[in-house]
Amino acid sequence: MMPMEEKNTDQSHIHGLNPAQAEAVLTTEGPLLIIAGAGAGKTKTLTHRILHIIKQGTEPSKVLAITFTNKAAKEMRERVMKLLAEAKIISNHESPWGNVPFVSTFHSLGVKIIKDNAHVLGLTKHFGIFDRSDSLRAIKEGLRNLDLDPKLFEPGKILNIISREKGNGVTAEKYYANLAGKGGYSLPEVAGLVWRQYEEILGQEKALDFDDLLLQTVVMLENHPDILKHYQNTWHYIHIDEYQDTNKIQYKLAKLLTGERMNICVVGDVDQNIYSWRGADIQNILRFEKDYAKAKIIKLEENYRSTKTIISVANTVIEKNKTRFPKTLFTNKEDGEKITVFEAFGEAEEARFIACEIKKLVEEKAVQPQEIAVLYRANFQSRVLEEALISEGVAYQLLGTKFFERAEVKNILSYLKAALNPDSLGDVKRIINIPARGLGKVAILKIFSGQKDTLPKAAKEKVIEFYNLLEKIKEKIFTDKPEEVVRFVITETGLDKDLRDGTEDDKERLENMKELVTLAVRYNHWPKGEGIEKMLEEAALASDQDEMEKKENAARLMTVHSAKGLEFDYVFITGLEEDLFPHQKMGAQRKTGDEEEEERRLFYVALTRARKKLYLTHAKSRTIFGSTLYNNPSRFLEDIDPELIVPEEEFEYREKIIYLDL
Numbered sequence: 001m002m003p004m005e006e007k008n009t010d011q012s013h014i015h016g017l018n019p020a021q022a023e024a025v026l027t028t029e030g031p032l033l034i035i036a037g038a039g040a041g042k043t044k045t046l047t048h049r050i051l052h053i054i055k056q057g058t059e060p061s062k063v064l065a066i067t068f069t070n071k072a073a074k075e076m077r078e079r080v081m082k083l084l085a086e087a088k089i090i091s092n093h094e095s096p097w098g099n100v101p102f103v104s105t106f107h108s109l110g111v112k113i114i115k116d117n118a119h120v121l122g123l124t125k126h127f128g129i130f131d132r133s134d135s136l137r138a139i140k141e142g143l144r145n146l147d148l149d150p151k152l153f154e155p156g157k158i159l160n161i162i163s164r165e166k167g168n169g170v171t172a173e174k175y176y177a178n179l180a181g182k183g184g185y186s187l188p189e190v191a192g193l194v195w196r197q198y199e200e201i202l203g204q205e206k207a208l209d210f211d212d213l214l215l216q217t218v219v220m221l222e223n224h225p226d227i228l229k230h231y232q233n234t235w236h237y238i239h240i241d242e243y244q245d246t247n248k249i250q251y252k253l254a255k256l257l258t259g260e261r262m263n264i265c266v267v268g269d270v271d272q273n274i275y276s277w278r279g280a281d282i283q284n285i286l287r288f289e290k291d292y293a294k295a296k297i298i299k300l301e302e303n304y305r306s307t308k309t310i311i312s313v314a315n316t317v318i319e320k321n322k323t324r325f326p327k328t329l330f331t332n333k334e335d336g337e338k339i340t341v342f343e344a345f346g347e348a349e350e351a352r353f354i355a356c357e358i359k360k361l362v363e364e365k366a367v368q369p370q371e372i373a374v375l376y377r378a379n380f381q382s383r384v385l386e387e388a389l390i391s392e393g394v395a396y397q398l399l400g401t402k403f404f405e406r407a408e409v410k411n412i413l414s415y416l417k418a419a420l421n422p423d424s425l426g427d428v429k430r431i432i433n434i435p436a437r438g439l440g441k442v443a444i445l446k447i448f449s450g451q452k453d454t455l456p457k458a459a460k461e462k463v464i465e466f467y468n469l470l471e472k473i474k475e476k477i478f479t480d481k482p483e484e485v486v487r488f489v490i491t492e493t494g495l496d497k498d499l500r501d502g503t504e505d506d507k508e509r510l511e512n513m514k515e516l517v518t519l520a521v522r523y524n525h526w527p528k529g530e531g532i533e534k535m536l537e538e539a540a541l542a543s544d545q546d547e548m549e550k551k552e553n554a555a556r557l558m559t560v561h562s563a564k565g566l567e568f569d570y571v572f573i574t575g576l577e578e579d580l581f582p583h584q585k586m587g588a589q590r591k592t593g594d595e596e597e598e599e600r601r602l603f604y605v606a607l608t609r610a611r612k613k614l615y616l617t618h619a620k621s622r623t624i625f626g627s628t629l630y631n632n633p634s635r636f637l638e639d640i641d642p643e644l645i646v647p648e649e650e651f652e653y654r655e656k657i658i659y660l661d662l
Helices: 021-026 042-055 072-088 105-114 132-145 155-167 170-179 187-204 213-222 223-232 250-258 308-318 346-365 377-392 407-420 425-431 441-448 457-477 482-493 504-521 531-542 544-549 595-607
Strands: 031-036 063-067 100-107 128-131 207-209 237-240 266-267 296-300 337-345 372-376 396-398 555-559 568-573 610-619 621-624 627-630 645-646
Touching: 021 042, 021 128, 021 296, 021 337, 031 042, 031 170, 031 544, 042 063, 042 072, 042 237, 042 266, 063 072, 063 105, 063 377, 072 100, 072 308, 072 595, 100 105, 105 250, 128 132, 128 425, 128 531, 132 187, 132 425, 155 187, 207 213, 213 223, 213 250, 213 266, 213 372, 223 250, 223 645, 250 266, 250 482, 250 544, 308 337, 308 610, 337 346, 346 372, 346 377, 346 568, 346 621, 372 377, 377 531, 407 425, 407 482, 407 531, 425 441, 441 457, 441 482, 457 482, 482 531, 482 610, 482 627, 504 531
Parallel strands: 031 266, 031 296, 063 100, 063 237, 128 207, 237 266, 337 610, 337 645, 372 555, 372 568, 396 555, 568 610
Antiparallel strands: 621 627
C-alpha cells in the first residue's frame, strides 16, 4: 500500500466524464441516487467516485461497493484496483484482503459478516451453503419426517414460499406464529411445518441456504448492536449498484450499514426493474428520497452503447410506462442501421431465418460470433433455435447450464466442503460412494443413522478410509495452493480413473474437472486455506452470467432476464407475439398494470443490449405444449416508428429434407 496523503486536490480523474457523471463523482457526502439509463456509463461513474473519495483522504478499506452478480463484482473490483494503481494509491500487486475497497455481491458480503461472527449463529467459519438441490433434498426429508407425501406437496413450491418469505425478512418462527391455530393442510400451512424441519436440518449440517446469507446477517445486526456498530465503523461510504433490483432484506441490510453517516450512493434505473418475481421491490428506489432526508438525485442520460436508431426505439417503448423517473436517453453515436423485423409462418421458419442471418453475418465478417445474442422470453424457445443453428453449422453457447451444477464438478466441490465441514451430511452423502467403495444402500443408511458400529468389518474399514481421505484433503487445503488441492482431490479420490478411456461424454466430464483446476489458479494468490474457501463461496453464489466468463467464439442464446447487464453488437429478439412477449401464462389471470409495465421494461432491457443492430422476429403460429396457437404480433411492435423499420421479405424458407439410403 502506498502512503495515503491527507487530501489530494488533483482532479485529473474527472477529465473524460460528462457533466452529470462528474457531478455524481464529486458529490461524496450524504445520500445520493444516481438514475443511470442503459449504457450510460454507471460503472465508470461508480469506480471514479470511489477513486475520488479515496483521493480526498479516506482509507480505501473504508469504502464498500455492492452489486448483484460475481461477474459484475469482478469487473468493478478490477476497474477500481486499476484506477487506484494508476493513481499510485496502491501497488499493482495489492492483495485483495489488504487495505483496499471491499467490492462484492450482496451474498458475498453476507458470507463475510457471518464468517466473522459465526459463533453468534452457532456455526463454524467453514459453514456449508445449500444450493437449490441441497435445499430440495432437505425439504423432502422434512416432509417425510412429518409423514407427508412429497407427491402431494411439491417440494419446489414449498421451497419457493420459504425463499420468498426469507427475502421479505421473515424468519421461520414469525411465519409459523402467523399460522398458529389454523391447523390445516393448505400449501402455506404445510410450508410452515416443513420450514421448521428444514431449519433443524440446516442446523444439524452446520449450513445456511442462499437466502439465509442475507436474512441471518440482518437478524444478527439487528440483535447485536455492537456487531452492527463495528461494520458501520468499518465502511464509511457505501455504494449499491442495480438498486432497483433490491428486495426487502437487501434494503434492510443497506439501511443498517449506512447508519447515521448517511453516506450511501445507490445507482439504478426503474426502467430496468425486471425481477419482481424474485422479490425485487421497485418501491426501494422510488422512495429513496423519503428514506434518506436531503437525498440528491442525478440522472445519467447519455448512452455510450447504442446507435441513435436503437435509442430512439427504446425511448418510445418505455415512455408508455407510468411508474418511472422521467428521463430520455440520448447518444452522440451515428444513426446506425434500421431495425429488421421478420414475420415467420411458424417457429421453425423464425429459427431458420435467425440461423441463416447469423451464418451470413459471420461469413461476411460483419461481426464476431460472440458479439451476437439471440434473446427469448421463455426457456422452451431455445430448443427450435438450437436445432436451426446446428442444422446451419452455426456455433452457439447456451446460457443457463451452470458449470458448477455439473455432477462431476459438484463431486469435487463436495469433497472440499466435506473436508472443511464433516457435518455437511449432504456433501458426505453425495461422495461417500463416489467413486464406488462397495458401500451399499443399507450400509449408508446405517452410517447416517448413527449405527456405524453394526457395519461388517470390511465396510467399517472403507468408512474409516473415506474419513481419513477427507482429513488428507483438509490438510492440503491449509498447506497447498488451490490449484494443487483440486488436482489432489481428482487424483487421490480416483474420480478421473473411470473417465480416461470412456465415452465422449466421459471425456467431456474429465475436461470439466480439468477446467476446475484451471479455475482454481485464480485463487492461488490468496493465503493458504482462504483460496479454497473463496472458490467454494463463489461457486455457491454463481449465476448464469458467470458462464460468460468462458470466452467461446460462438453466438449466445439466453433469456432476456439472463441478458441484463450484458451488451452485444447484434441482437435478435424472438417470439414477439401477444401472450409470449409480453408473456401471459396459460390459464393465468390477465396481468395487472404493474405486471404489464414490467413486461415493457423487459422489452426495453432487451432492446438496449444492442450496440449496432436489432432484429425483431415473430411467428404467426407457434406450437406450445403440443398445441398449435395462432398469434397476433406483440403490442410492442406497434410502438416502433415505421420509419425506423425495414421488413425482411426476401428470406425464403425451405425445410431441410434428409434422404436415407435403405
